[in-house]
Amino acid sequence: MSSRGRAAADAVIASRRRSSRGSGGVVGKQSSSGSHGVGDPSDAGKKQLRIKILTMGDAGTGKSCLVKRYCEERFVSKYISTIGIDYGVKPTTLKGRDVRVNFWDMSGNEAFFEVRNEFYKDCSGAILVYDVTNKKSFDALPNWLEEARKYGAAQDMPIIVCANKVDKRRVVQENDGMQFAVANGLSHWDTSAQSGANVTDVFETLFTNIIERPPING
Numbered sequence: 001m002s003s004r005g006r007a008a009a010d011a012v013i014a015s016r017r018r019s020s021r022g023s024g025g026v027v028g029k030q031s032s033s034g035s036h037g038v039g040d041p042s043d044a045g046k047k048q049l050r051i052k053i054l055t056m057g058d059a060g061t062g063k064s065c066l067v068k069r070y071c072e073e074r075f076v077s078k079y080i081s082t083i084g085i086d087y088g089v090k091p092t093t094l095k096g097r098d099v100r101v102n103f104w105d106m107s108g109n110e111a112f113f114e115v116r117n118e119f120y121k122d123c124s125g126a127i128l129v130y131d132v133t134n135k136k137s138f139d140a141l142p143n144w145l146e147e148a149r150k151y152g153a154a155q156d157m158p159i160i161v162c163a164n165k166v167d168k169r170r171v172v173q174e175n176d177g178m179q180f181a182v183a184n185g186l187s188h189w190d191t192s193a194q195s196g197a198n199v200t201d202v203f204e205t206l207f208t209n210i211i212e213r214p215p216i217n218g
Contacts, residue, residue: 057129058137059108065193121152158209167192
């Protein structure tokens with residue numbers, strides 16, 4: 001990693017540690033109950049459930065724009081590439097539960113590989129994004145799955161594959177994306193951060209998959 005990348009990495013990790021000590025809702029040390037980074041379902045009605053969501057995929061695929069579209073219901077046409085990790089929070093209600101969603105939006109730039117590896121462990125779920133106009137971003141999907149599992153993501157962590165930018169001319173066809181998803185036991189959605197197509201449905205499906213996931217017996 002370059003000296004610039006290392007400085008950014010150190011700043012991100014330091015910020016994460018500071019946030020974990022405060023009241024910002026950052027998921028720090030997870031419960032030892034073995035519940036995939038999700039609060040115990042038996043606590044329903046007692047306290048807010050917190051889940052940790054990652055975005056995965058090559059730079060430029062629109063990960064940040066998908067998160068912004070979901071959280072703020074708007075599209076930003078000119079977006080600065082994520083440096084290291086961006087963090088955001090979205091409170092929501094799902095199946096009668098108050099849920100606090102902590103988004104960790106990871107840079108797809110290889111310069112921040114060492115930063116990303118800090119965040120896979122104890123994550124609750126992820127969206128894996130490729131750009132349908134960019135075949136290279138689709139071909140990189142297996143590498144992202146391998147990286148996540150190598151650095152701490154649970155083998156059965158809920159992941160949704162997002163074929164993003166479907167408002168543009170496709171290079172990667174829907175059937176190709178579906179075949180990849182089925183082969184890896186994942187679901188696949190066409191999305192557009194620009195138009196908002198399927199964005200809310202994708203995130204709410206992911207959240208539902210997480211909270212309905214049976215806990216691991218510790």
